[in-house]
Amino acid sequence: MPSLKDLAKMPERITGGHRLCPGCGAPIAVRQILRGTDKPVVVVCATGCLEVATTIYPHSAWKCPYFHNAFENAAATLSGIETAYNSLKKQGRAKKEIKFVAFGGDGGTYDIGLQSLSGALERGHDFVYVCYDNEAYMNTGIQRSSATPYGAATTTSPAGKVHPGKEQFKKNLLDVVAAHEIPYAAQACISDWADVLKKSQKAFETKGPAFINILAPCQRGWRYPHNKTIAVAKAAVETRFWPLLEIEYGRKWTLNRDIKTPKPITEWLKMQGRFKHLFKPENEHLVKKIQEHIDSEWERIKNLCRCSGQNFD
Amino acid sequence: MPKNKPKPVKGRDYDSMTGADAVAFGMRQINPDVVAAFPITPQTEIMERFSQFYADGIVDTEMILVESEHSAMSAVVGAAAAGARAMTATAANGLALMWEIVYIAASTRLPIVMNVVNRALSGPINIHCDHSDSMGCRDSGWIQIYSENGQEAYENTIFAVKFAEHPKVRLPVMVCQDGFITSHSVEPINFIHDDKVKQFIGKPKPEFSLLDVDNPITLGPLDLFDYYFEHKRQQIEGMENARKAFLDVAKEFEKTCGRRLQYFEEYSSKDADYVLVVMSSTAGTAKEVVDRLRKQGKKVGLIKPRLFRPFPYEEITKALEGKKAVAVMDRSASFGAQGGPLFLEISSAMLNSAKKPKLCNYIFGLGGRDTSMQDIEKVFEDLMNGKPKALNYLGVRG
Numbered sequence: 001m002p003s004l005k006d007l008a009k010m011p012e013r014i015t016g017g018h019r020l021c022p023g024c025g026a027p028i029a030v031r032q033i034l035r036g037t038d039k040p041v042v043v044v045c046a047t048g049c050l051e052v053a054t055t056i057y058p059h060s061a062w063k064c065p066y067f068h069n070a071f072e073n074a075a076a077t078l079s080g081i082e083t084a085y086n087s088l089k090k091q092g093r094a095k096k097e098i099k100f101v102a103f104g105g106d107g108g109t110y111d112i113g114l115q116s117l118s119g120a121l122e123r124g125h126d127f128v129y130v131c132y133d134n135e136a137y138m139n140t141g142i143q144r145s146s147a148t149p150y151g152a153a154t155t156t157s158p159a160g161k162v163h164p165g166k167e168q169f170k171k172n173l174l175d176v177v178a179a180h181e182i183p184y185a186a187q188a189c190i191s192d193w194a195d196v197l198k199k200s201q202k203a204f205e206t207k208g209p210a211f212i213n214i215l216a217p218c219q220r221g222w223r224y225p226h227n228k229t230i231a232v233a234k235a236a237v238e239t240r241f242w243p244l245l246e247i248e249y250g251r252k253w254t255l256n257r258d259i260k261t262p263k264p265i266t267e268w269l270k271m272q273g274r275f276k277h278l279f280k281p282e283n284e285h286l287v288k289k290i291q292e293h294i295d296s297e298w299e300r301i302k303n304l305c306r307c308s309g310q311n312f313d
Numbered sequence: 314m315p316k317n318k319p320k321p322v323k324g325r326d327y328d329s330m331t332g333a334d335a336v337a338f339g340m341r342q343i344n345p346d347v348v349a350a351f352p353i354t355p356q357t358e359i360m361e362r363f364s365q366f367y368a369d370g371i372v373d374t375e376m377i378l379v380e381s382e383h384s385a386m387s388a389v390v391g392a393a394a395a396g397a398r399a400m401t402a403t404a405a406n407g408l409a410l411m412w413e414i415v416y417i418a419a420s421t422r423l424p425i426v427m428n429v430v431n432r433a434l435s436g437p438i439n440i441h442c443d444h445s446d447s448m449g450c451r452d453s454g455w456i457q458i459y460s461e462n463g464q465e466a467y468e469n470t471i472f473a474v475k476f477a478e479h480p481k482v483r484l485p486v487m488v489c490q491d492g493f494i495t496s497h498s499v500e501p502i503n504f505i506h507d508d509k510v511k512q513f514i515g516k517p518k519p520e521f522s523l524l525d526v527d528n529p530i531t532l533g534p535l536d537l538f539d540y541y542f543e544h545k546r547q548q549i550e551g552m553e554n555a556r557k558a559f560l561d562v563a564k565e566f567e568k569t570c571g572r573r574l575q576y577f578e579e580y581s582s583k584d585a586d587y588v589l590v591v592m593s594s595t596a597g598t599a600k601e602v603v604d605r606l607r608k609q610g611k612k613v614g615l616i617k618p619r620l621f622r623p624f625p626y627e628e629i630t631k632a633l634e635g636k637k638a639v640a641v642m643d644r645s646a647s648f649g650a651q652g653g654p655l656f657l658e659i660s661s662a663m664l665n666s667a668k669k670p671k672l673c674n675y676i677f678g679l680g681g682r683d684t685s686m687q688d689i690e691k692v693f694e695d696l697m698n699g700k701p702k703a704l705n706y707l708g709v710r711g
Contacts, residue, residue, distance in 0.1 A: 040526035044391070052535045060531035065523040067394055068533035069387055070413055076384035079377055080347065080391025080399070081523055087346040087375040087397055094524055116387065119380030 001194070010035050011063075013043075018061035019053040023226030025216030025233065026050045028190045029132045030103060033212065036200025040064065041099045044078045046108030047071035049139040049218075050132065072112040074102040075120035075129055082125045099204050100127035106147035107137045109213075110173050121180040121209045128203045128210045131173065134218035142221040146171040149241075150293065151286050152274045154221070159277035164286060169293060174247065177211045181250035184210040189242050190217075191233035195256055199246065215242045223273025235268040240298045245305070253304040258312055262298075265291045326504040332463035332495035335502045336402070336428050336488075337362030339470040341372055342510040345426075346397035346517075349377040349385040353407040354440045355492040356430040360402060382407035386414035386427075393423035394532055396522030398474070400425065404492060405432035405446045412450060418485045419454025420548055421533065422520075424477035425485040427455075428470060431593070431644075432492040433680040441681020442492040444593070445645040448654045454548055456486040456555055457622040459592045461578075463500045465619070466490035468572050471505065474514045476562045481554040483520065491594040493681065505570040513569040552623050559620060576625035577618040579632060581607060585614030587696040588633060588670075590659060591642035592618050595677070595684050602689040613693050618655070626662035633663065636670040638696040642707070644678045652676075652704055671699075677707035684708060 013034045020027050026049055034041065042065045045051040051068045054061040069077040078100055088094035104113055109131035117129060136154050137143040144157040150169045153159040157166040178185045184206045186199045196214065203210035217233050219226040236242040237257065244256040266287060269275040278287050302312060330338065337359045340348070348367075350360035366372045377392075379385045385401045392399040403411060408429060418425055429447045433439040447457060458473060460466035466488060473486040490496055505513075521530050536544060563574040578596070581603050582588050589599055596617035606613045616632055618625070633639050641660075643653020650657060652674035663669045675692055678684045688708050695701040 042395075042523050042526070055531050055534035057534040057536045057540050060534060062531050063529060065526060065529045066531045067391065067523055069390055069417060073384060073387035073414065076379065076387035077391035079379070079384070080349065080388035080393075081395040083347050083375045083377050083388070084392040084395035084397035084399070085524055087373065087392075088395075088524065090375070091346070091373055096524075096526060098524060098526060115380060116384050119384055122380070123377065 001198070007035050007197070010038070013041065013062065013064045014054065015061045015063060019056060020049060021220055021226065023219040023229045024049070025134060025190050025218060025229055026132045028229070029130070029214045029216045032190060032193055032196040033101070033130050033200045033214070036197060037099050037204040039097055039099045039204070041101055042081060043067070044069070044074050044081065044102040046074035046102070046104035046113055047139070048105035048108050050103055050105065052139060071108055073116045074104045074108060074113060075117040078102045078127050078129075079120045079123065079125045082127050102127065102129045104129070104131055105138070106131060106133045106135060107145045110147045110171050111145050114176075118180065121177065121182050121211070124208050126208055128212065131211070131213045132216040133213055134216050134221060135170070136218070136221050138218045138221045147173070150290055151278050153277060154274070164277055164283055165274070174213055174245070178247040178250045182209040182211060183207070184246065184248055186211070186246040187213045187242065187244060189215040189233050189237050189244060191230050191237060192244060192257070195244055221274065223276070224271050228271065232268070232271050235263065235271060239263045239265050239268040240294050241265060241268055243298065243301055245301060252308045253301070254308065254310055255301060255305045265294055326506065327501055328504065329499050329501050330463065331358065331497050331499055332460070332466045332490045333358035333430065333497065334362050335463040335467040336470050336490070337366070338502070338504070339467045340400060341366045342505070342507050343398070343400070343471060343474055343514060344372050345374050345400045347377065347389065347392035347399040348374050349379050349388040349392070349399070349401045351379050351382050351385045351403070351407065353382065353404050355432060355496045356402050356404040356407070356428070358496065359428055359430070382410045383414060386411040386418060389425050390414055390418050390421065390423055393418075393425050394421065395524050396517070396519035398517045400427065402428035402430070404430040405434050408446045408450065409434060412453075415450055415453045415455065417533075420544070422483040422548070422551065423485060424483055426470065426473045426477055427485065427487050428466070429487050429489045430492045430496045431489050439680040440492070442494050443644045443679045443681065444489070447487060447489050448645040451622055451654060454484065454552065455622065456482075456484055456552070458486065458488050458620055459618065460488065460490040460495065461593060461596050461617060462495055463490070463498070463502055466495060467502055468574065469619070471510055471514065471570070472562065472566050472574055475565070476555070476559060478517060479558040479562060482551055482558045484551050484555060489593065494594040505572065509570050513566060555623050556625065574619065576620045576628055577616055577632070580615040580617065582614030582616050582632065584612065586612040586637040587693060588614045588616055588636050588639045589642065589689070589692060590616045590618065590639060590655065592621070592655065593644070595642065595644065598684060598686055599689050602686050602693065606690070606693060611693070611697065624658050624662070626658065629659060630662045630666050633659070633670055634666055634668040638671040638673070638699065638701070640673050640675055640692050640696055640701065642675045642677055642692070646676055646679065673701040673703055673705065675705045675707045682708055
């Protein structure tokens with residue numbers, strides 16, 4: 001594990017001066033992930049904030065080869081690039097060792113890109129797929145996605161007199177991905193940079209598909225001051241809302257950070273304007289429902305980790 | 314099953330096979346770096362045959378057996394952007410599912426070659442031939458070449474590789490053949506020898522590659538009102554350049570492979586008074602009708618467009634000027650328009666001509682409805698009687 005100082009000295013593959021919002025979690029995630037390898041990388045982005053804000057023609061923030069095809073096909077597109085590389089390498093027309101990585105938001109991964117991702121995982125391409133999860137369609141103006149948490153207000157699931165924000169729990173994407181029995185699937189958070197780095201290194205070293213779902217808060221959509229991104233991310237981990245875990249071959253579960261004394265979920269909810277309505281007295285039962293869901297999910301994950309031999313004493 | 318390796322007989326060989334097999338055979342000779350495949354009737358046979366070449370280690374190709382046509386097109390776009398020679402094939406609904414990425418392939422200027430086995434678009438679902446699938450994306454920026462039979466589908470496919478990669482063109486090419494009628498009919502195919510194909514297509518020389526990590530490029534950026542229009546203008550130029558490039562590549566094709574490709578075929582049409590314009594397999598039926606009517610002394614002829622995009626409007630205008638009457642036959646409808654897509658092209662091509670013939674349109678063969686020699690004879694009779702309506706439907710009830 002390199003020191004933070006050494007990591008800071010690594011050449012940047014995405015420069016400053018891009019047009020993402022101040023306090024955006026996405027470029028933090030990208031910089032952390034891309035420090036996981038010193039080999040050349042080819043990046044594919046799904047349509048989304050990261051894509052539009054880093055490549056407004058004639059400018060580009062990317063110092064490595066970068067391709068954006070469309071919204072729902074980052075994984076299929078990267079399949080094509082990786083297969084071309086294998087073909088050319090086999091024929092002696094490509095020599096260097098190259099790593100392949102895709103970045104998609106939750107909309108491009110949990111929703112519209114899920115089929116393309118599933119196909120690519122099943123085919124076993126040698127690449128890393130990173131979902132930077134900011135829990136809604138932020139690029140189009142904060143619409144609910146299947147990654148939006150229960151109770152959150154978005155522009156298409158607003159808190160109204162009858163419907164109090166989103167009325168479904170977040171899709172469990174990591175389980176869906178792990179069910180493909182790929183060598184490596186992990187969940188990480190930008191507040192735990194050392195954990196992200198370890199996972200990224202592992203993902204890049206994995207032969208075959210690797211997947212990382214990284215929580216990347218969005219100050220505009222989550223409604224918090226832009227200098228609180230890391231604090232909000234940290235609270236997601238400390239309340240057990242966002243467990244840091246990894247699943248190898250769909251079988252071996254490891255909880256990377258056991259939160260022995262979790263903060264109540266209200267500690268995370270109250271930091272964000274999107275959950276403001278949940279603190280009205282008539283919505284108390286919703287907060288309780290969210291807490292119960294977190295508790296039960298944590299127990300489920302721990303049980304699966306125990307089955308894999310992890311000891312929580 | 315086609316033989317895997319043709320025996321060179323003075324640089325040529327013959328075998329009996331379907332249109333689908335012939336295309337797969339051509340793909341083996343092309344030996345693309347990457348092929349993405351997803352099954353759809355009546356295209357499936359192409360990919361089945363090619364998969365056997367892959368399974369037997371006859372090609373260097375890496376195959377991607379994708380989970381949808383949308384991913385097939387996405388994957389070949391990725392592969393071509395990585396500097397690989399990439400191919401795929403589809404039909405009907407598969408092409409419709411690809412639609413979004415079909416446009417992106419063209420605007421990213423990627424020389425992909427795709428075989429389209431023409432089939433009617435849903436709904437209602439139908440697996441037989443018409444041209445609604447490829448005609449639907451005639452404005453997507455792809456070059457389109459149509460094939461009368463398996464022989465042409467085979468030759469067009471090989472030709473398309475070099476044409477797409479022409480430095481002044483750099484556009485994807487769709488090679489179309491009629492579903493079932495051509496794709497599943499066994500015909501004698503006259504092959505070009507492997508070495509000649511290899512010599513003709515040469516090695517791919519991509520202008521850029523995502524794998525060139527020392528010269529990183531950003532591809533597919535956000536392009537707004539300040540640049541998008543210029544880029545579209547360049548794309549239009551690329552398509553315009555394809556007109557001349559077609560002739561140059563055709564010359565080379567004839568020199569190396571001994572096969573002649575033209576914008577369109579003129580069949581007894583030069584001295585004809587009454588001309589039929591029709592593409593693909595129906596042109597074969599029409600040729601027989603033309604021969605019979607000629608024997609009866611009728612001055613009839615046929616024009617069979619092979620290149621539809623870019624449309625050779627000047628040359629078609631010259632070929633049709635001074636005729637008494639021309640019937641354009643369309644195997645797809647353009648709902649709410651004055652006629653089918655081919656008719657619209659020809660009528661606008663002739664807009665300013667002083668020697669414009671009487672033009673009429675026949676919509677025929679939708680959803681695989683058979684078009685007989687009698688049907689085509691009727692079209693000629695209409696023309697010769699001087700009484701065709703502007704828009705007609707051939708062989709339909711009601």
